Amino acid sequence: MTYPVVGMVGGGQLARMTHEAGIPLGIRFRLLSDTPVESAAQVVGDVVVGDYRDLNTLREFARGCDVITFDHEHVPGDHLRALLEDGIAVRPGPDALRFAQDKGEMRQRLHALGVPCPRHRPVADPADVSAFAAEGEGFPVVLKTVRGGYDGKGVWVVRSESEAADPFRAGVPVLAEEKVDFVRELAANVVRSPHGQAVAYPVVESVQVDGVCDTVIAPAPELPAERAVAAQELALRIAEELGVVGHLAVELFETRDGRVLVNELAMRPHNSGHWTQDGAVTSQFANHLRAVLDLPLGDPRPRARWTVMANVLGGDYPDMYSAYLHCMARDPQLKIHMYGKDVKPGRKVGHVNTCGEDLADVRARARHAADYLRGTITE
Amino acid sequence: MTYPVVGMVGGGQLARMTHEAGIPLGIRFRLLSDTPVESAAQVVGDVVVGDYRDLNTLREFARGCDVITFDHEHVPGDHLRALLEDGIAVRPGPDALRFAQDKGEMRQRLHALGVPCPRHRPVADPADVSAFAAEGEGFPVVLKTVRGGYDGKGVWVVRSESEAADPFRAGVPVLAEEKVDFVRELAANVVRSPHGQAVAYPVVESVQVDGVCDTVIAPAPELPAERAVAAQELALRIAEELGVVGHLAVELFETRDGRVLVNELAMRPHNSGHWTQDGAVTSQFANHLRAVLDLPLGDPRPRARWTVMANVLGGDYPDMYSAYLHCMARDPQLKIHMYGKDVKPGRKVGHVNTCGEDLADVRARARHAADYLRGTITE
Known part of the structure; x- marks a missing residue:
C-alpha cells in the first residue's frame, strides 16, 4: 500500500466532512478525538482517543502519519514545533497557525503587510x-x-x-x-499547497445572526467583479505571505463606503465554505486534503449559478431525523449534512445546501429546510 | 439520538461508497465485513468482522440495526428469512433478492411478466x-x-x-x-422505496471489455427518447413486480433490430451507476440509503450534459497514488474514486468520473486517467 496516512487532530464536524471527502482518494485517515463519540469519531475507522494538549499523546498519534492537519486551531504551537522536530509534516505549520490562534499577532502581521483591517x-x-x-x-x-x-x-x-x-x-x-460600519460580511476562501499552487473560491456573503454564521450565499450577490477579484487576491496574498498550507478562510467586512477589511482568519475548512460540497466542482474539504498532501488542487469553480448554505441550529425539538421526511419530500434537490451531534439549543448540528438558477428560490428552500429541521416552523 | 442504524453486509467498495454517502445523513452505519482490511472496513467506524454465511454471526450483527442491506447478493435466502422472523427489516428482502441470486428464477419470472429476454x-x-x-x-x-x-x-x-x-x-x-446479436449494452438504474416511490436515472451505455465493465456513458449516446423511456419504464416495472427495495440495476442488450432485452439484474448499487456520484443531483448510493430507510428519494437528474465513468483496473504498476500527481494536474475537474484495494492485474481497484458538454472530450479525459492510473500509458 502506497497511500499516505493523513492524521487529523480534533473530532468535530470539519474532521467528519474531511474524512468523507478523503474516502474517494483512497488515502488512510486517522483521527485524534477527545472522546469516541465526537462527530467525526462516529464515522472514521481509525480513531485514537486522546487529549491533543498532551504532547506525548500527540507524538504517539503522529507516529506513522505522513502529514498532520487540524479540525481546529487549538493545538499549542510548541507541540507542533516538537512534531516538526520529530520529522512529521504539519500542515498548516505552527508559523502560519499562530496568526489564526492569536488575534493580536494576526492584526500586527496583517497591518505590517498593508492589509486593510479595522x-x-x-x-x-x-x-x-x-x-x-x-x-x-x-x-x-x-x-x-x-x-x-x-x-x-x-x-x-x-x-x-x-x-x-x-x-x-x-x-x-x-x-x-x-466597530466597523459594514453593510455585510463576506468571506474569501482559498486553498494553498506546499509547492505554492493556490485556488480561490468565489467570494461569498456570510449572514451572521447573534455572532453565529446563519446563511452563506455563493457567490455574494451584486458584488462588483473588481471587488470580488480584489478580495480573492487579498486572500491569496495572505495565504502566501503567512505560509498557509491547506484551506484559508478570510472573513471580511464590506463597508458602506465600498472598502473590504479583514475581520478574522481561519486556517482549516470553514463554515463559509460548506456550500462547496454541493455547489463547487471540488469541495473545500477535498482541496484541503489535496493541499496538505501536496497534490495538485481541484477546480474551485461553482457548479450552479447560486448555492445557499444555511446552518441548522439546535432548537427545542430533539428529533431532527423525523423532519427529513417532510424536507426531502418537499425538495428532492435538498442536500442535508448532519454532524451526528445531540441537539442543544443554539448548537450547530448540521447544515443544508441548495443550488439553482433563481436566488430567491434557492434561498427560500435553504431557509425552509433549516427552520423546519430546527422545529421553528411546522409546515 | 434518534438516527437509525443501517447495517450493511459485505465490506467491498459498494459498502465503502454507501458509507461515504451516509455520512451527511447523520445516520449510523454498521458494517459486517469478512476481514478488518476490506475496502469498506478501512473507512467505517462501526465494523463487525465475521462471516455472513454463519446465521448466528448475521443475527448478532443485525441486532440493534434498524435495517439490513447489502454490498453483494450472496447472503442465503434462508438466513434473511430468519432475520425477518427476528423482526429485522431486510431491504431488499429475500423474496426480491432470489431473482438477483438465481438467474434461472430471474429468467422464469421475467418471462412470466412478459419482459423481453434472450x-x-x-x-x-x-x-x-x-x-x-x-x-x-x-x-x-x-x-x-x-x-x-x-x-x-x-x-x-x-x-x-x-x-x-x-x-x-x-x-x-x-x-x-x-447469443444476442446486440449493438451495445445499456443499463437502466432505478431506486424504489418500501412505500412505493421510485426514481429512474438516465439510461446509460455500458461498454464491456472481456466481460468486465470498462466505461459507462451517461446518458447513452443517440438513444432514441422513446427507447430510453421504455427502458426506464421496464426497470421501474421490474422493481415493482419483484418488490425490490433500494437500487436496482437492469443490464440490457440493445439489439441490431432495435429491441431491448434484459441481460442481468443487480439489487444493490451497481458499477453502471457510479457516474451518479459526480454526474447526478443524488447519487445511487445516497438514494439506496434513502430507499432502505424509507425516506423520500432524491432527484436522479443529471448535473452535466455528459458524464463518463471509467473503471480503473489493476495493472503491472502497484503504486497508483504517484499517478495522482499527473492526473490531477492535467485535469482539475477529474474525480478519482479509489477503493483502498491492493493492485492485482485486472482487479477493479477504483474508477474515475468526468463531466462536461463535449462527449468526445469527456470520454477522452476519463480514458486517459484510467489508463494512466493503471500504468498502460505514461504521459
Missing part, C-alpha cells in the same frame, strides 16, 4: 478602552480576547468604559477594534 | 445444449451457472457441444441463452 490596538484595562475609543470615532468599541474565541464567544461590543470590564477577567490579552 | 432454458448436459442450439439459431450459445457468477465469471460462450462440458463440472444448474 483600526485596532491591544488594550490593558477599561480606561485604556476609553482612550482607544477617544482616538477614533468613540464608542461602541469591539473587544476580543486574543485567544480562544469562536462563534461570537470571546467577543464583546461595549458602549462605555463601564461595560468594558468583562473581557479582562479571564487574564488573556485583550484587543480593541473599531 | 431465448433461454435450463440445460442438463452438453447434448442438451446442442438441442437448445438446434431449437433456435444454432451455436454459439451462452451458458451460465444460475448462481455465483459476476464480472464474466460463471459465463461461457460455447461454439459446439464439445466446448459445453466446463459449465456442468461445478454441479450447479446451468442456463442456456441465445
Whole structure:
C-alpha cells in the first residue's frame, strides 16, 4: 500500500466532512478525538482517543502519519514545533497557525503587510478602552480576547468604559477594534499547497445572526467583479505571505463606503465554505486534503449559478431525523449534512445546501429546510 | 439520538461508497465485513468482522440495526428469512433478492411478466445444449451457472457441444441463452422505496471489455427518447413486480433490430451507476440509503450534459497514488474514486468520473486517467 496516512487532530464536524471527502482518494485517515463519540469519531475507522494538549499523546498519534492537519486551531504551537522536530509534516505549520490562534499577532502581521483591517490596538484595562475609543470615532468599541474565541464567544461590543470590564477577567490579552460600519460580511476562501499552487473560491456573503454564521450565499450577490477579484487576491496574498498550507478562510467586512477589511482568519475548512460540497466542482474539504498532501488542487469553480448554505441550529425539538421526511419530500434537490451531534439549543448540528438558477428560490428552500429541521416552523 | 442504524453486509467498495454517502445523513452505519482490511472496513467506524454465511454471526450483527442491506447478493435466502422472523427489516428482502441470486428464477419470472429476454432454458448436459442450439439459431450459445457468477465469471460462450462440458463440472444448474446479436449494452438504474416511490436515472451505455465493465456513458449516446423511456419504464416495472427495495440495476442488450432485452439484474448499487456520484443531483448510493430507510428519494437528474465513468483496473504498476500527481494536474475537474484495494492485474481497484458538454472530450479525459492510473500509458 502506497497511500499516505493523513492524521487529523480534533473530532468535530470539519474532521467528519474531511474524512468523507478523503474516502474517494483512497488515502488512510486517522483521527485524534477527545472522546469516541465526537462527530467525526462516529464515522472514521481509525480513531485514537486522546487529549491533543498532551504532547506525548500527540507524538504517539503522529507516529506513522505522513502529514498532520487540524479540525481546529487549538493545538499549542510548541507541540507542533516538537512534531516538526520529530520529522512529521504539519500542515498548516505552527508559523502560519499562530496568526489564526492569536488575534493580536494576526492584526500586527496583517497591518505590517498593508492589509486593510479595522483600526485596532491591544488594550490593558477599561480606561485604556476609553482612550482607544477617544482616538477614533468613540464608542461602541469591539473587544476580543486574543485567544480562544469562536462563534461570537470571546467577543464583546461595549458602549462605555463601564461595560468594558468583562473581557479582562479571564487574564488573556485583550484587543480593541473599531466597530466597523459594514453593510455585510463576506468571506474569501482559498486553498494553498506546499509547492505554492493556490485556488480561490468565489467570494461569498456570510449572514451572521447573534455572532453565529446563519446563511452563506455563493457567490455574494451584486458584488462588483473588481471587488470580488480584489478580495480573492487579498486572500491569496495572505495565504502566501503567512505560509498557509491547506484551506484559508478570510472573513471580511464590506463597508458602506465600498472598502473590504479583514475581520478574522481561519486556517482549516470553514463554515463559509460548506456550500462547496454541493455547489463547487471540488469541495473545500477535498482541496484541503489535496493541499496538505501536496497534490495538485481541484477546480474551485461553482457548479450552479447560486448555492445557499444555511446552518441548522439546535432548537427545542430533539428529533431532527423525523423532519427529513417532510424536507426531502418537499425538495428532492435538498442536500442535508448532519454532524451526528445531540441537539442543544443554539448548537450547530448540521447544515443544508441548495443550488439553482433563481436566488430567491434557492434561498427560500435553504431557509425552509433549516427552520423546519430546527422545529421553528411546522409546515 | 434518534438516527437509525443501517447495517450493511459485505465490506467491498459498494459498502465503502454507501458509507461515504451516509455520512451527511447523520445516520449510523454498521458494517459486517469478512476481514478488518476490506475496502469498506478501512473507512467505517462501526465494523463487525465475521462471516455472513454463519446465521448466528448475521443475527448478532443485525441486532440493534434498524435495517439490513447489502454490498453483494450472496447472503442465503434462508438466513434473511430468519432475520425477518427476528423482526429485522431486510431491504431488499429475500423474496426480491432470489431473482438477483438465481438467474434461472430471474429468467422464469421475467418471462412470466412478459419482459423481453434472450431465448433461454435450463440445460442438463452438453447434448442438451446442442438441442437448445438446434431449437433456435444454432451455436454459439451462452451458458451460465444460475448462481455465483459476476464480472464474466460463471459465463461461457460455447461454439459446439464439445466446448459445453466446463459449465456442468461445478454441479450447479446451468442456463442456456441465445447469443444476442446486440449493438451495445445499456443499463437502466432505478431506486424504489418500501412505500412505493421510485426514481429512474438516465439510461446509460455500458461498454464491456472481456466481460468486465470498462466505461459507462451517461446518458447513452443517440438513444432514441422513446427507447430510453421504455427502458426506464421496464426497470421501474421490474422493481415493482419483484418488490425490490433500494437500487436496482437492469443490464440490457440493445439489439441490431432495435429491441431491448434484459441481460442481468443487480439489487444493490451497481458499477453502471457510479457516474451518479459526480454526474447526478443524488447519487445511487445516497438514494439506496434513502430507499432502505424509507425516506423520500432524491432527484436522479443529471448535473452535466455528459458524464463518463471509467473503471480503473489493476495493472503491472502497484503504486497508483504517484499517478495522482499527473492526473490531477492535467485535469482539475477529474474525480478519482479509489477503493483502498491492493493492485492485482485486472482487479477493479477504483474508477474515475468526468463531466462536461463535449462527449468526445469527456470520454477522452476519463480514458486517459484510467489508463494512466493503471500504468498502460505514461504521459
